Amino acid sequence: MKLYDSKLAPNPRRVRMFMAEKGVTCETVPVDIIKGENLDAAFLAVNPRGLVPTLVLDDGTVLDESVAICRYLEEIHPEPPLLGTDAVSKAQVEARQRHMEFDGLLAAAEAFRNSFPGFKHRGLTGNAGPIDAIPALVERGKASVSRFYAKLDADLANSRFVAGDTFSIADITALCSVDFATGAARVAVPDECANIKRWHGEVAARPSAAA
Numbered sequence: 001m002k003l004y005d006s007k008l009a010p011n012p013r014r015v016r017m018f019m020a021e022k023g024v025t026c027e028t029v030p031v032d033i034i035k036g037e038n039l040d041a042a043f044l045a046v047n048p049r050g051l052v053p054t055l056v057l058d059d060g061t062v063l064d065e066s067v068a069i070c071r072y073l074e075e076i077h078p079e080p081p082l083l084g085t086d087a088v089s090k091a092q093v094e095a096r097q098r099h100m101e102f103d104g105l106l107a108a109a110e111a112f113r114n115s116f117p118g119f120k121h122r123g124l125t126g127n128a129g130p131i132d133a134i135p136a137l138v139e140r141g142k143a144s145v146s147r148f149y150a151k152l153d154a155d156l157a158n159s160r161f162v163a164g165d166t167f168s169i170a171d172i173t174a175l176c177s178v179d180f181a182t183g184a185a186r187v188a189v190p191d192e193c194a195n196i197k198r199w200h201g202e203v204a205a206r207p208s209a210a211a
Contacts, residue, residue: 100152
């Protein structure tokens with residue numbers, strides 16, 4: 001397998017963490033999305049969508065989208081299970097993972113992408129063409145991140161991890177979302193969100209968080 005990766009983006013980090021939790025390694029190819037290497041002809045020949053992460057299997061099959069890649073890895077390396085273990089837990093983990101992605105990661109991305117000077121004419125991800133960023137969306141993204149924090153903190157008051165008492169892909173997405181929001185999007189976790197801080201400390205201490 002070969003993973004086209006970027007150390008600067010949260011989605012590739014989700015896959016790297018998932019792989020680290022599974023103990024899976026493969027060849028990696030760095031793609032500098034700030035410099036636009038994901039839009040170069042060489043990378044577009046691999047993935048015409050211009051998105052990372054992209055996983056190329058040994059038979060040439062190309063997989064993109066972080067969760068799709070993780071689902072493939074779960075199938076070939078089922079232990080430890082990170083996508084649930086039965087019908088109910090699989091549905092719960094999937095739902096919580098999507099909550100973290102839609103409510104947190106996309107909100108942080110909206111705030112960052114529309115404020116970062118290097119993406120002034122790359123308002124949408126990947127090979128979408130020259131589309132100007134919209135500065136007015138920055139504050140909306142930051143407000144959405146704040147709502148995400150409040151909801152996540154309330155949820156974590158009742159469970160150790162994002163989808164219950166077992167670490168899962170939902171925690172990986174949540175950690176990448178929170179770290180991206182606090183870093184690139186510059187929206188700090190409020191001091192009163194003690195449950196997020198407790199959870200973040202535990203999850204960030206896992207070896208996979210450094211992947």
